[in-house]
Amino acid sequence: KAGVTQTPRYLIKTRGQQVTLSCSPISGHRSVSWYQQTPGQGLQFLFEYFSETQRNKGNFPGRFSGRQFSNSRSEMNVSTLELGDSALYLCASWPGPGYGYTFGSGTRLTVV
Amino acid sequence: SQELEQSPQSLIVQEGKNLTINCTSSKTLYGLYWYKQKYGEGLIFLMMLQKGGEEKSHEKITAKLDEKKQQSSLHITASQPSHAGIYLCGADSGANSKLTFGKGITLSVRP
Numbered sequence: 001k002a003g004v005t006q007t008p009r010y011l012i013k014t015r016g017q018q019v020t021l022s023c024s025p026i027s028g029h030r031s032v033s034w035y036q037q038t039p040g041q042g043l044q045f046l047f048e049y050f051s052e053t054q055r056n057k058g059n060f061p062g063r064f065s066g067r068q069f070s071n072s073r074s075e076m077n078v079s080t081l082e083l084g085d086s087a088l089y090l091c092a093s094w095p096g097p098g099y100g101y102t103f104g105s106g107t108r109l110t111v112v
Numbered sequence: 113s114q115e116l117e118q119s120p121q122s123l124i125v126q127e128g129k130n131l132t133i134n135c136t137s138s139k140t141l142y143g144l145y146w147y148k149q150k151y152g153e154g155l156i157f158l159m160m161l162q163k164g165g166e167e168k169s170h171e172k173i174t175a176k177l178d179e180k181k182q183q184s185s186l187h188i189t190a191s192q193p194s195h196a197g198i199y200l201c202g203a204d205s206g207a208n209s210k211l212t213f214g215k216g217i218t219l220s221v222r223p
Contacts, residue, residue: 004154006154031209033209035211042214042215042216043200043202044213045210045211045212048209050209055209056209088152090154090155092211094209098162099160100145100157100159100160101157101202101211102157103154103155103156104154105153106152106153106154108152
């Protein structure tokens with residue numbers, strides 16, 4: 001079966017711009033979560049969506065937002081980009097308790 | 113909040129050698145996940161442990177969960193260059209759907 005698809009793979013944006021990243025989970029998985037990975041902070045949880053509702057949220061500013069559609073695809077948006085937002089953004093698809101999370105290949109965002 | 117400490121931070125081993133890496137939690141472990149990552153790429157799911165004393169194996173990798181010590185270990189037998197990468201442990205704090213990760217251990221295997 002198809003894995004988790006994240007688009008685009010790479011992005012270069014300028015400070016102050018906004019960006020939207022997309023994640024298509026594994027068919028049948030209703031939970032999609034997002035993580036930010038940087039060399040200094042490691043992997044940090046951003047938020048999780050389940051059946052179009054945000055169920056969990058990490059400690060990130062309001063510039064980071066997300067949503068989930070009825071087909072479980074999810075998008076995350078970062079507004080007013082800062083240099084520190086440069087990171088690998090990963091999304092994870094999850095079928096539920098007792099199972100592992102499947103991660104996508106990530107989107108590498110560079111803010112210049 | 114839960115914190116995971118992974119040790120050692122990095123490891124270089126000769127091909128064919130066995131090795132063990134650890135992950136220690138600051139709080140009770142409800143679920144412990146091991147992932148492998150190649151630099152700049154996504155995480156590859158290795159194993160999930162949920163019960164104290166649980167041990168799982170896949171090919172040459174074995175993971176154990178010590179509930180009392182709030183610790184998990186990952187053991188690789190007869191390491192190969194294909195085992196090289198970053199090994200990350202992630203824990204479910206009981207909130208479900210949210211994982212806290214350790215900083216990762218970079219493993220290099222010399223041919």
